[in-house]
Amino acid sequence: MSMMSIRAATPRDRDAIRLVEEHAFGQPVEAGLVDALVASGDVLAELVAEDDGAVVGHILFSRLFVEQDGDRFPAVALAPLAVEPSFHGTGIGGALVREAHIRLKDAGEKLSVVLGDPAYYGRFGYDRSRAALFESDYQGEALQALAWGDAPESGRLVYAPAFGGF
């Protein structure tokens, strides 16, 4: 029987993470974003899922600021999330999201933002209406937010510079 486990990513996982991202998205863009976020030091939480010692899933959260009236509120951005295609639908994506949320909440984070399918992210508490008032180039139905405490409901979303290149 296979054993799935989740742990923090380490520098030795970089090649395996790149492959999972490329396989999941079918293109190198997201893997490149991951490398750029790591290189710029903007990563807040990065986990991998292992099955029998092989990396089969990956999730990354980077720093995102909500800027309003000269204030800068630190939030987090979930991107990307990837699971090796042959493991889709086995609960790995959900396990990665839930475990990362626990760690981020414990670390005192108050707000997470994601760009993705509401039919998927809604199950983790992400809400389209919670993000509707943010100013963002990504504003639209796919932009959702999840608050764990007091956090702004409006303001401009400023992503890590690495997102600008993608």
Ligand SMILES: CC(C)(COP(=O)(O)OP(=O)(O)OC[C@H]1O[C@@H](n2cnc3c(N)ncnc32)[C@H](O)[C@@H]1OP(=O)(O)O)[C@@H](O)C(=O)NCCC(=O)NCCS
């Ligand atoms: C999205 C992804 C990470 C989900 O990983 P996973 O391990 O298959 O997810 P889980 O097993 O936890 O959840 C599977 C459930 O999510 C649903 N689901 C998966 N992708 C979905 C999507 N894009 N929209 C809606 N539902 C989706 C499945 O139908 C399944 O539903 P069920 O629980 O009712 O059967 C994975 O499909 C993936 O790597 N996709 C390609 C990369 C990608 O799109 N990443 C997200 C970008 S925002």
